[in-house]
Amino acid sequence: EPEVTQTPSHQVTQMGQEVILRCVPISNHLYFYWYRQILGQKVEFLVSFYNNEISEKSEIFDDQFSVERPDGSNFTLKIRSTKLEDSAMYFCASSDGTGVPRWYFGPGTRLTVT
Amino acid sequence: LAKTTQPISMDSYEGQEVNITCSHNNIATNDYITWYQQFPSQGPRFIIQGYKTKVTNEVASLFIPADRKSSTLSLPRVSLSDTAVYYCLVGDPAYGGSQGNLIFGKGTKLSVKP
Numbered sequence: 001e002p003e004v005t006q007t008p009s010h011q012v013t014q015m016g017q018e019v020i021l022r023c024v025p026i027s028n029h030l031y032f033y034w035y036r037q038i039l040g041q042k043v044e045f046l047v048s049f050y051n052n053e054i055s056e057k058s059e060i061f062d063d064q065f066s067v068e069r070p071d072g073s074n075f076t077l078k079i080r081s082t083k084l085e086d087s088a089m090y091f092c093a094s095s096d097g098t099g100v101p102r103w104y105f106g107p108g109t110r111l112t113v114t
Numbered sequence: 115l116a117k118t119t120q121p122i123s124m125d126s127y128e129g130q131e132v133n134i135t136c137s138h139n140n141i142a143t144n145d146y147i148t149w150y151q152q153f154p155s156q157g158p159r160f161i162i163q164g165y166k167t168k169v170t171n172e173v174a175s176l177f178i179p180a181d182r183k184s185s186t187l188s189l190p191r192v193s194l195s196d197t198a199v200y201y202c203l204v205g206d207p208a209y210g211g212s213q214g215n216l217i218f219g220k221g222t223k224l225s226v227k228p
Contacts, residue, residue: 105157
């Protein structure tokens, strides 16, 4: 089965620092998403991305967050100035946009802000 | 988006059939029902999806009554490795619109015992 990959698996950073989380979606997919999950809580939608622009974003996705598809394979999430409350698992997902969609999630990046 | 209600937790034993029911009284005409599985510190994994009646794949069955106000995920002969959180999601899979992302609830934590 095709896989979404994410790097790094674990990122530790200090408060106020910038972090970039990387994802490689499945190669023929057109729609990309970031979700996060704070320990013990629900999986929360952050942003969706299609045709090189944001389709939708949640209220969590404020000006500190940005997404980019810098080349034909990578999809990144940048947090400009991390806060303690940004500590969470961040999941990337993609879907191909055909038929009834199915989202494929990556293994996640655990972000720890100290 | 239709709100979903599922049991917070369920216990079972190896070899038993497990049925997890999800209520979605406000399901809309275009909505599909999708179930995901999540292991600790991993991304959600697609299990099964349906619109009405019964859908079966290699891992599960999904039963949807005629009024579509509920659905039941059936896992045959569970094993210890089926211990996970199971999410029921309801939404219109139309791309590009406000329904084009997944909204996760708290899910059902299934514990399979030997």
